[in-house]
Amino acid sequence: MQWSWHPVQLSFYVATTATILAFLLAVVLAFWMVRKDRKGKAIVETIFFLxxxxxxxxxxxxxxxxxxxxxxxxxxxxTLTGGSLLFTSTAAIIAALVVAFPLIYQSIKTGFLSVDPNIIGAAKVDGANDWSTLIRIILPLSSRSLVTGLVLGFTRGFGEFGATLMFAGNIPGKTQTVPTAIYLAIETGATSIAWYYVLVSISFSFVLLFIINRMKPNQ
Structure with a gap:
C-alpha cells in the first residue's frame, strides 16, 4: 500500500457535503420540533438519536x-442514474450524513431553546412570521451552537468508518476515506502509512475542537 492524498481529499469532500446537508435538515427539523409540543415528539427524537x-x-x-x-x-x-449507490462516494456521503445528523441536531436544538422567548414574541407582535423569525432572530442568536454543531458533525462525518465500509466499500482511488485507509494500512502491515493518516485525522480534529473551545458564548 502506498501513501495517497486521495483518502484525505475524499474525506474532506464527504464530510463537507454531508455536514451541509445534515445542517440544513437539522435546522428545519429542530425549528419544527421546538416551536410547540408535538404528538409523538419523544419517539421522533429517539429515532433521530439512534x-x-x-x-x-x-x-x-x-x-x-x-x-x-x-x-x-x-x-x-x-433507473434515474443508471447505476447503484452502493460502493460510490455518494454512499459515503449518506453514511456520514446519518451519523453526523444527531450531533448537529442536538446542538442546534439547544441553541434554539436558549433564545429568549420574549424576543421571539416581540418579533411576532411586530408582524414577523415563523420563517422570518428563524432567519433574522433565532439563527443569529444561536450562532455559537450552530458552529458547534457544524464542527462536531464535520469531525464525526470525517471519522466515520463502519457504515462507510459496509455501504461505500474501501476502493482505493474511489471510495477510500481516511478511516478506511487506516484500516487497510493496518491490515497490510503498512504501519507507517497508517500513522500518516492517523496524524492527519488527529491534527485536523484537534484544530476544529480547539476553535470551538476558544469561541465566546453568546451573550
Whole structure:
C-alpha cells in the first residue's frame, strides 16, 4: 500500500457535503420540533438519536437495505442514474450524513431553546412570521451552537468508518476515506502509512475542537 492524498481529499469532500446537508435538515427539523409540543415528539427524537448508539454495522446494514438494488428506492435511483449507490462516494456521503445528523441536531436544538422567548414574541407582535423569525432572530442568536454543531458533525462525518465500509466499500482511488485507509494500512502491515493518516485525522480534529473551545458564548 502506498501513501495517497486521495483518502484525505475524499474525506474532506464527504464530510463537507454531508455536514451541509445534515445542517440544513437539522435546522428545519429542530425549528419544527421546538416551536410547540408535538404528538409523538419523544419517539421522533429517539429515532433521530439512534445513530449515536447503534453499532456502525447496523447503520450500514439498514443503508444497504434502503438503498440497495432490491429496494424500491434503490431501483428508482438506478433507473434515474443508471447505476447503484452502493460502493460510490455518494454512499459515503449518506453514511456520514446519518451519523453526523444527531450531533448537529442536538446542538442546534439547544441553541434554539436558549433564545429568549420574549424576543421571539416581540418579533411576532411586530408582524414577523415563523420563517422570518428563524432567519433574522433565532439563527443569529444561536450562532455559537450552530458552529458547534457544524464542527462536531464535520469531525464525526470525517471519522466515520463502519457504515462507510459496509455501504461505500474501501476502493482505493474511489471510495477510500481516511478511516478506511487506516484500516487497510493496518491490515497490510503498512504501519507507517497508517500513522500518516492517523496524524492527519488527529491534527485536523484537534484544530476544529480547539476553535470551538476558544469561541465566546453568546451573550
Amino acid at each position: 445513530p449515536l448508539v447503534l453499532p456502525p454495522t447496523v447503520i450500514g446494514f439498514f443503508l444497504i437495505i434502503v438503498f440497495g438494488r432490491n429496494s424500491w428506492v434503490g431501483q428508482v435511483i438506478e
